[in-house]
Amino acid sequence: MSKKNDLKLLRTRYLRGPNIWTYRPVMEVWLDLGELEDFPSNLLPGFNQRLTALLPALVEHHCGVGERGGFIQRLEEGTWAGHILEHIVIELLNLAGMATGFGQTRSTSQRGIYRMVFRARDEQVGRVALQQGHALLMAAINDEPFDVKAAVEAVRTQIDDCYLGPSTAAIVGAATDRGIPHIRLNEGNLVQLGYGAAQRRIWTAETDKTSAIAEGIAGNKDLTKTLLKACGVPVPEGEVVDSPEAAWDTAQDIGLPVVVKPLDGNHGRGVSLELSERADVEAAFKIAETEGSDVIVESFIPGDEHRLLVVGGKVVAAARGESLCIVGNGRDSIVQLINDQLNSDPRRGDAEEFPLETIILDREPAMRLLLERQGLSAESVPSDGQRVLVQRNGNVAIDCTDDVHPDVAHAASLAARVVGLDIAGIDMVVTDVSKPLLPQRGAVVEVNAGPGLLMHLKPAEGLPRPVGKAIADHLFHEDETGRVPIVGVAGSHGTTQIARLVAWLLHLSGKHVGLGCREGLFLGSRRIEGGDRANFEAGQRLLMNREVDAVVLENGAASILNDGLAYDRCSVGVVTDLHGAEAPVAPALAEHDIHEPAQMFKVLRTQVDVVLSDGVAVLNASDERVLEMAELCDGEVILYDIDHQSPALVAHRAKGGRTVSVDGHHVLLTHNGQVPVRCADLNSAAARRMTAGIADQPVPGSSVRCLLAAAGVAWALGISPELISAGLETFAPSTQK
Numbered sequence: 165m166s167k168k169n170d171l172k173l174l175r176t177r178y179l180r181g182p183n184i185w186t187y188r189p190v191m192e193v194w195l196d197l198g199e200l201e202d203f204p205s206n207l208l209p210g211f212n213q214r215l216t217a218l219l220p221a222l223v224e225h226h227c228g229v230g231e232r233g234g235f236i237q238r239l240e241e242g243t244w245a246g247h248i249l250e251h252i253v254i255e256l257l258n259l260a261g262m263a264t265g266f267g268q269t270r271s272t273s274q275r276g277i278y279r280m281v282f283r284a285r286d287e288q289v290g291r292v293a294l295q296q297g298h299a300l301l302m303a304a305i306n307d308e309p310f311d312v313k314a315a316v317e318a319v320r321t322q323i324d325d326c327y328l329g330p331s332t333a334a335i336v337g338a339a340t341d342r343g344i345p346h347i348r349l350n351e352g353n354l355v356q357l358g359y360g361a362a363q364r365r366i367w368t369a370e371t372d373k374t375s376a377i378a379e380g381i382a383g384n385k386d387l388t389k390t391l392l393k394a395c396g397v398p399v400p401e402g403e404v405v406d407s408p409e410a411a412w413d414t415a416q417d418i419g420l421p422v423v424v425k426p427l428d429g430n431h432g433r434g435v436s437l438e439l440s441e442r443a444d445v446e447a448a449f450k451i452a453e454t455e456g457s458d459v460i461v462e463s464f465i466p467g468d469e470h471r472l473l474v475v476g477g478k479v480v481a482a483a484r485g486e487s488l489c490i491v492g493n494g495r496d497s498i499v500q501l502i503n504d505q506l507n508s509d510p511r512r513g514d515a516e517e518f519p520l521e522t523i524i525l526d527r528e529p530a531m532r533l534l535l536e537r538q539g540l541s542a543e544s545v546p547s548d549g550q551r552v553l554v555q556r557n558g559n560v561a562i563d564c565t566d567d568v569h570p571d572v573a574h575a576a577s578l579a580a581r582v583v584g585l586d587i588a589g590i591d592m593v594v595t596d597v598s599k600p601l602l603p604q605r606g607a608v609v610e611v612n613a614g615p616g617l618l619m620h621l622k623p624a625e626g627l628p629r630p631v632g633k634a635i636a637d638h639l640f641h642e643d644e645t646g647r648v649p650i651v652g653v654a655g656s657h658g659t660t661q662i663a664r665l666v667a668w669l670l671h672l673s674g675k676h677v678g679l680g681c682r683e684g685l686f687l688g689s690r691r692i693e694g695g696d697r698a699n700f701e702a703g704q705r706l707l708m709n710r711e712v713d714a715v716v717l718e719n720g721a722a723s724i725l726n727d728g729l730a731y732d733r734c735s736v737g738v739v740t741d742l743h744g745a746e747a748p749v750a751p752a753l754a755e756h757d758i759h760e761p762a763q764m765f766k767v768l769r770t771q772v773d774v775v776l777s778d779g780v781a782v783l784n785a786s787d788e789r790v791l792e793m794a795e796l797c798d799g800e801v802i803l804y805d806i807d808h809q810s811p812a813l814v815a816h817r818a819k820g821g822r823t824v825s826v827d828g829h830h831v832l833l834t835h836n837g838q839v840p841v842r843c844a845d846l847n848s849a850a851a852r853r854m855t856a857g858i859a860d861q862p863v864p865g866s867s868v869r870c871l872l873a874a875a876g877v878a879w880a881l882g883i884s885p886e887l888i889s890a891g892l893e894t895f896a897p898s899t900q901k
Contacts, residue, residue, distance in 0.1 A: 358646025703730025
């Protein structure tokens with residue numbers, strides 16, 4: 165078979181919010197198959213066998229068949245390169261540890277041009293997976309070698325570089341399980357949970373409740389000990405020293421053996437335990453000095469190191485450390501024995517997802533000192549059966565949460581409160597954590613702000629603990645969702661004026677409203693930016709604003725297609741019509757292969773798809789296609805139309821639904837069989853000024869329908885008919901800076 169030309173990636177777009185494909189972020193890729201349009205998989209000799217040899221787990225892909233082996237069946241029947249690329253990319257992501265199941269490939273109106281999408285939690289990870297998948301596909305088609313292991317490693321490296329750390333991811337995951345949305349605020353682990361004024365922020369395991377003063381105290385071990393001791397928390401006696409000689413003098417004063425460690429170190433680096441000889445103490449000083457600004461000498465507390473995680477004043481998880489030993493065989497050096505007996509443990513690794521660190525003696529001077537005290541070095545060859553102590557303490561990854569004695573838990577909780585931390589990792593040395601602290605001379609040796617959670621999420625031994633949930637529950641009470649009212653307005657007729665009028669009504673109801681529309685970006689009644697701000701970026705900016713307690717966003721079809729919606733779910737979603745795709749006025753939509761109103765249904769239904777179960781969709785009943793969206797809504801539906809007796813409104817009311825309509829010259833709010841409520845007089849001077857100000861309406865009656873839609877949104881949000889009437893009377897259509 166002759167070599168096939170490469171398929172072309174015409175453009176790649178990351179859809180960050182809910183979109184026409186799914187609620188979640190996806191990578192959308194436009195492909196030109198070229199000559200491969202004439203060569204589905206069953207017409208490429210040997211291709212299926214080569215592909216499945218490279219990626220055997222493709223047999224697990226159900227594809228549209230809906231069962232194991234479904235994708236293989238499609239390959240054998242004959243499927244096209246775009247669809248195959250979709251599954252290759254998904255499998256590379258799976259192999260790299262970012263489980264992915266969603267993907268779709270659809271043809272366009274142009275022969276050989278396809279749109280392929282796949283779930284992508286991070287844009288850069290998605291791009292690397294696409295690049296590697298593209299190369300793998302062409303290698304399999306043209307019977308060329310391909311290094312799958314290297315491709316997976318490239319994707320995994322990008323995941324490590326871009327994805328949230330395990331502690332942050334656990335908290336975000338727990339918040340997501342509760343329906344609390346999140347926005348990543350930087351490339352690291354600063355994350356906003358919730359929207360607007362209802363938001364909270366986390367940075368790894370620190371929160372916006374974490375006091376800067378408390379964090380500063382925790383970073384100074386000597387000050388921490390002073391405060392803890394004053395409040396009755398047992399701590400080891402100790403003193404900050406400034407030289408090896410002073411370290412030895414202090415060790416003699418407080419009594420041998422002692423511990424020497426950096427004053428502001430972390431992860432146990434530079435800590436030397438149970439020192440009794442002058443040479444060891446002075447050597448330990450030099451090791452600790454390289455890790456922190458000052459060095460502290462403390463009395464040695466017998467027992468094992470424990471980490472107790474305190475969240476909101478309660479101990480929610482605990483882990484125990486253990487000593488590490490190797491056993492000689494008379495042949496191998498200590499370095500080789502460490503690699504064979506310790507680093508071979510699958511729980512050890514350098515990436516954040518491993519609960520135990522890889523031991524590299526070159527970066528662990530405290531371990532080298534411990535070996536020296538045993539008369540050994542990294543190159544020494546222990547005799548057969550000789551036990552060598554490599555790490556005296558640390559390695560805190562054995563879950564013991566269920567064993568913690570109430571007295572021990574009380575001491576840990578008190579330590580966190582004394583320092584002032586809402587979330588703290590309390591390091592405690594105790595012989596038996598299931599017994600009271602004082603009788604066994606246990607003590608708190610350190611208080612950590614922003615503690616790592618991995619030892620509790622993936623302990624080396626024992627049960628994982630739901631610490632992410634504990635922190636999410638600490639930040640948000642049981643009845644809190646982290647949400648503010650969000651109104652999305654989609655369509656082409658009058659959407660700007662509907663959005664502005666809704667924002668005005670919310671403003672009158674006492675809300676501090678953020679508005680993004682084609683006339684600009686507004687906070688309250690003040691326009692802070694002009695130009696078209698009916699887009700994803702403007703919406704995200706409003707959702708990040710801690711002063712905003714209601715958000716109104718105009719969503720054009722092009723914005724949905726380019727980026728997706730700025731929010732995951734909304735309280736109220738409005739759809740006015742399915743126009744806007746008519747040529748030649750819509751090149752932005754033609755770019756997405758949208759050419760006629762019928763295609764707009766799938767685009768604008770996105771606005772209805774994201775309405776919360778306790779939310780409301782407000783739909784224009786005069787448009788039959790918009791009316792069809794009612795059945796897609798998870799929440800309630802309010803219909804609006806000028807004719808109070810239109811068949812759609814009558815039928816909706818008969819089923820117990822709410823409608824907004826006109827009778828004579830009054831706007832009526834009608835619910836089920838109740839007496840309609842009049843909320844506006846269309847003959848009033850203010851109403852006439854307002855409808856006259858809505859000048860961009862090509863459809864007769866559109867200006868009045870704008871009022872009806874806005875009234876329906878206000879009604880859905882619980883604004884009283886009297887306030888709706890007042891708002892319609894006082895709204896000024898012209899933009900005020």
